[in-house]
Amino acid sequence: MTVEQRGTREGPHHVSSSATDRRRGPERLEAFSDGVLAIAITLLVLEIRVPPAEDLADPNKLIEALGALWPSYLGYLISFVTIGIIWANHHNLIRLVDRVGHGLILANLLLLLTIGFLPFPTALLAATLETPSAQIGVLVYAGTFVVVAIAFNVLWYEIRTRPGVLRRDVDAWSVAAISRSYRLGPPGYLVAFVAALINPALGMGVIIVLTLLYLLPSSSGA
Amino acid sequence: MTVEQRGTREGPHHVSSSATDRRRGPERLEAFSDGVLAIAITLLVLEIRVPPAEDLADPNKLIEALGALWPSYLGYLISFVTIGIIWANHHNLIRLVDRVGHGLILANLLLLLTIGFLPFPTALLAATLETPSAQIGVLVYAGTFVVVAIAFNVLWYEIRTRPGVLRRDVDAWSVAAISRSYRLGPPGYLVAFVAALINPALGMGVIIVLTLLYLLPSSSGA
Amino acid sequence: MTVEQRGTREGPHHVSSSATDRRRGPERLEAFSDGVLAIAITLLVLEIRVPPAEDLADPNKLIEALGALWPSYLGYLISFVTIGIIWANHHNLIRLVDRVGHGLILANLLLLLTIGFLPFPTALLAATLETPSAQIGVLVYAGTFVVVAIAFNVLWYEIRTRPGVLRRDVDAWSVAAISRSYRLGPPGYLVAFVAALINPALGMGVIIVLTLLYLLPSSSGA
Amino acid sequence: MTVEQRGTREGPHHVSSSATDRRRGPERLEAFSDGVLAIAITLLVLEIRVPPAEDLADPNKLIEALGALWPSYLGYLISFVTIGIIWANHHNLIRLVDRVGHGLILANLLLLLTIGFLPFPTALLAATLETPSAQIGVLVYAGTFVVVAIAFNVLWYEIRTRPGVLRRDVDAWSVAAISRSYRLGPPGYLVAFVAALINPALGMGVIIVLTLLYLLPSSSGA
Numbered sequence: 001m002t003v004e005q006r007g008t009r010e011g012p013h014h015v016s017s018s019a020t021d022r023r024r025g026p027e028r029l030e031a032f033s034d035g036v037l038a039i040a041i042t043l044l045v046l047e048i049r050v051p052p053a054e055d056l057a058d059p060n061k062l063i064e065a066l067g068a069l070w071p072s073y074l075g076y077l078i079s080f081v082t083i084g085i086i087w088a089n090h091h092n093l094i095r096l097v098d099r100v101g102h103g104l105i106l107a108n109l110l111l112l113l114t115i116g117f118l119p120f121p122t123a124l125l126a127a128t129l130e131t132p133s134a135q136i137g138v139l140v141y142a143g144t145f146v147v148v149a150i151a152f153n154v155l156w157y158e159i160r161t162r163p164g165v166l167r168r169d170v171d172a173w174s175v176a177a178i179s180r181s182y183r184l185g186p187p188g189y190l191v192a193f194v195a196a197l198i199n200p201a202l203g204m205g206v207i208i209v210l211t212l213l214y215l216l217p218s219s220s221g222a
Numbered sequence: 223m224t225v226e227q228r229g230t231r232e233g234p235h236h237v238s239s240s241a242t243d244r245r246r247g248p249e250r251l252e253a254f255s256d257g258v259l260a261i262a263i264t265l266l267v268l269e270i271r272v273p274p275a276e277d278l279a280d281p282n283k284l285i286e287a288l289g290a291l292w293p294s295y296l297g298y299l300i301s302f303v304t305i306g307i308i309w310a311n312h313h314n315l316i317r318l319v320d321r322v323g324h325g326l327i328l329a330n331l332l333l334l335l336t337i338g339f340l341p342f343p344t345a346l347l348a349a350t351l352e353t354p355s356a357q358i359g360v361l362v363y364a365g366t367f368v369v370v371a372i373a374f375n376v377l378w379y380e381i382r383t384r385p386g387v388l389r390r391d392v393d394a395w396s397v398a399a400i401s402r403s404y405r406l407g408p409p410g411y412l413v414a415f416v417a418a419l420i421n422p423a424l425g426m427g428v429i430i431v432l433t434l435l436y437l438l439p440s441s442s443g444a
Numbered sequence: 445m446t447v448e449q450r451g452t453r454e455g456p457h458h459v460s461s462s463a464t465d466r467r468r469g470p471e472r473l474e475a476f477s478d479g480v481l482a483i484a485i486t487l488l489v490l491e492i493r494v495p496p497a498e499d500l501a502d503p504n505k506l507i508e509a510l511g512a513l514w515p516s517y518l519g520y521l522i523s524f525v526t527i528g529i530i531w532a533n534h535h536n537l538i539r540l541v542d543r544v545g546h547g548l549i550l551a552n553l554l555l556l557l558t559i560g561f562l563p564f565p566t567a568l569l570a571a572t573l574e575t576p577s578a579q580i581g582v583l584v585y586a587g588t589f590v591v592v593a594i595a596f597n598v599l600w601y602e603i604r605t606r607p608g609v610l611r612r613d614v615d616a617w618s619v620a621a622i623s624r625s626y627r628l629g630p631p632g633y634l635v636a637f638v639a640a641l642i643n644p645a646l647g648m649g650v651i652i653v654l655t656l657l658y659l660l661p662s663s664s665g666a
Numbered sequence: 667m668t669v670e671q672r673g674t675r676e677g678p679h680h681v682s683s684s685a686t687d688r689r690r691g692p693e694r695l696e697a698f699s700d701g702v703l704a705i706a707i708t709l710l711v712l713e714i715r716v717p718p719a720e721d722l723a724d725p726n727k728l729i730e731a732l733g734a735l736w737p738s739y740l741g742y743l744i745s746f747v748t749i750g751i752i753w754a755n756h757h758n759l760i761r762l763v764d765r766v767g768h769g770l771i772l773a774n775l776l777l778l779l780t781i782g783f784l785p786f787p788t789a790l791l792a793a794t795l796e797t798p799s800a801q802i803g804v805l806v807y808a809g810t811f812v813v814v815a816i817a818f819n820v821l822w823y824e825i826r827t828r829p830g831v832l833r834r835d836v837d838a839w840s841v842a843a844i845s846r847s848y849r850l851g852p853p854g855y856l857v858a859f860v861a862a863l864i865n866p867a868l869g870m871g872v873i874i875v876l877t878l879l880y881l882l883p884s885s886s887g888a
Binding site for chain 4: 472475476479480483484487490546547549550553556557560561562563564567568571572575576577579580584
């Protein structure tokens with residue numbers, strides 16, 4: 001993690017040239033991504049708002065108001081688990097990285113951009129789920145997950161195809177297995193999106209099923 | 223912490239296979255958990271709100287309004303200390319981990335999910351403690367701690383029973399001692415919950431006593 | 445990263461004297477800066493607010509309201525990408541640091557101060573872009589970027605001119621190349637500021653072009 | 667930083683016993699503290715609020731409203747610099763730590779508790795500085811700094827007096843020099859507090875002078 005360690009590994013010639021060619025190991029990319037993911041996952045709770053003062057004074061009203069917050073709890077739960085799974089998968093990908101180049105930084109930034117955005121569609125979902133606008137809330141939510149899943153595949157594409165990024169000791173079989181499992185993410189959430197076009201509750205059902213599937217040990221997508 | 227170090231330790235064969243079996247060392251799990259805990263603990267202050275403009279203009283009113291915020295200060299204090307203790311205990315547990323598997327990631331995510339939720343019941347407690355709904359606030363607060371304590375025990379159960387997770391140099395006596403101390407968490411907060419059913423102030427009293435107990439050097443629960 | 449490692453590297457004599465002369469390696473400076481940058485980038489989403497209740501109930505109104513949030517999306521996008529680029533460049537600079545002294549800590553704190561401030565002008569931009577005050581919003585936004593770019597150059601100046609800070613294996617050619625690329629930041633955003641004086645849309649156009657330029661692999665400024 | 671490295675350093679016997687005696691190296695304490703400090707410093711910007719909609723529509727009103735936010739800018743500036751200095755000093759202290767025990771964890775948690783609280787008095791200061799309640803805002807702000815400075819001295823006391831915490835290669839002269847410089851913190855902010863009792867502007871003046879003094883290379887207190 002120290003500059004000295006890296007310097008030793010790469011030799012002094014590389015270090016001075018690296019000032020311009022931007023290549024480096026994945027340690028700080030990992031630390032920064034971990035930070036953004038940890039913050040995005042923890043900010044989700046800020047969207048669960050304490051009921052207004054008039055509901056607080058009356059215990060019966062408060063119980064009702066806390067129950068009516070169920071879309072907020074559901075949104076917190078799904079978004080939290082999804083970001084948690086993305087974190088685990090992100091770690092699995094970055095472990096396979098040998099050298100970090102400009103393309104990888106951009107692809108990773110794109111992924112973080114979509115994940116950092118998640119608290120907004122989560123809050124929108126929670127605010128609309130019991131209104132006539134529920135469909136819009138679910139569509140935006142599912143649509144954001146489609147974009148996140150695409151960004152995850154872009155990152156993996158960048159790692160696996162850009163020369164010198166993937167570690168040489170990763171075999172073709174592993175690469176193919178990862179590709180297979182991640183490839184299911186975008187169409188999966190697209191199904192949720194289309195289902196929400198038919199019926200918002202159906203769309204939510206597909207999202208919940210996808211979240212549960214990603215919790216299985218054998219699957220690993222985004 | 224670098225992929226190279228780990229690669230050296232595990233051998234190249236493992237690294238490529240690990241892409242699919244998800245096993246790894248606990249370093250990044252620790253870093254991510256630290257991040258979530260640090261953020262959850264720091265977000266607590268956002269629930270202490272500056273009094274409204276009409277109270278700000280009049281010094282006497284402002285002093286009164288700042289005094290009336292005592293439930294916010296108390297909630298900040300208890301939740302901050304509790305998350306701080308959880309952090310210390312979490313660190314103690316993760317140090318005993320040899321390899322991180324799927325079950326551990328899920329158990330850890332469950333714990334983070336409950337801790338990341340804490341700012342909400344803390345805010346609810348602060349908003350209700352001086353209203354007729356105080357009992358609801360204390361019940362939700364104590365109930366959340368019951369769930370956190372259970373999640374902590376689930377994490378420990380996962381570490382100690384899943385083959386290959388616990389480090390081999392940890393002796394049975396240490397395992398038993400940890401189990402004993404953590405086992406007290408859920409019933410302890412359940413007592414606080416039941417006490418709050420009788421009287422909210424009594425429930426708060428039990429929570430405060432539990433928090434102080436956890437500050438003792440010999441105890442170590444959640 | 446451990447004290448022991450550093451102690452071994454520097455010898456015990458240095459360590460005890462360092463308690464007063466404040467010199468040290470850049471590891472923890474990097475970790476702290478990464479933390480601040482990761483949080484600032486993730487807080488941006490909090491400025492995108494869910495439309496008010498009266499818009500939520502009516503799907504047509506909600507679609508319109510979500511569309512009217514475009515300045516918020518644009519602000520999120522530009523600020524996120526800019527902080528992301530600053531993070532990458534910051535990493536490139538800190539890698540060239542051998543020993544951290546007092547001046548570097550202050551210069552780095554100044555940079556973090558300006559970046560930590562970014563969510564405010566971003567929110568102001570989003571709130572004003574469709575009002576008669578758009579010009580003020582763009583001027584404050586561009587002006588903040590001018591200050592960030594100056595702070596970045598101050599940090600680089602501190603690294604490259606203060607004796608003992610720059611690593612000895614960094615050659616003069618690399619230093620000159622970095623200086624050249626960073627030097628373009630302040631005048632670039634000053635152009636955006638002046639353009640906004642003429643017309644706010646023109647100012648935003650210059651900012652967007654600068655952001656896109658910074659995404660190119662060959663450029664590396666702030 | 668890995669468990670294996672630490673295990674190698676301490677021997678397997680220690681590791682198993684450490685499960686109950688809670689001793690450990692300062693790495694994760696540092697990481698957690700860095701996280702809390704980085705978040706507290708970055709949350710400060712959330713207290714600078716965009717002017718209300720009625721001021722946004724009229725450029726002249728908006729300029730006036732942005733100018734009237736000066737107490738928010740000032741509070742952001744002072745609190746940001748103060749937390750930044752605390753971070754640098756905290757790092758200097760933790761570097762001298764050999765083994766982390768229960769007392770150090772508690773003393774560190776106390777310090778983080780006071781620093782994590784800082785966004786609230788900062789917001790209160792900003793909200794009151796131009797009202798008749800300015801004195802209360804400054805008193806709470808200065809009072810919080812007194813408590814932070816005391817907590818910092820408690821942490822240093824814990825490190826320097828508890829057997830086995832301080833590294834053995836730190837000489838008595840360094841310890842005395844640190845003690846001398848930190849000892850000035852509590853009375854310094856107490857002077858600011860007393861000055862604010864006479865006149866709030868005078869109190870702010872003392873706080874600003876103290877902040878500038880702490881930016882000098884020779885001083886190092888909190």
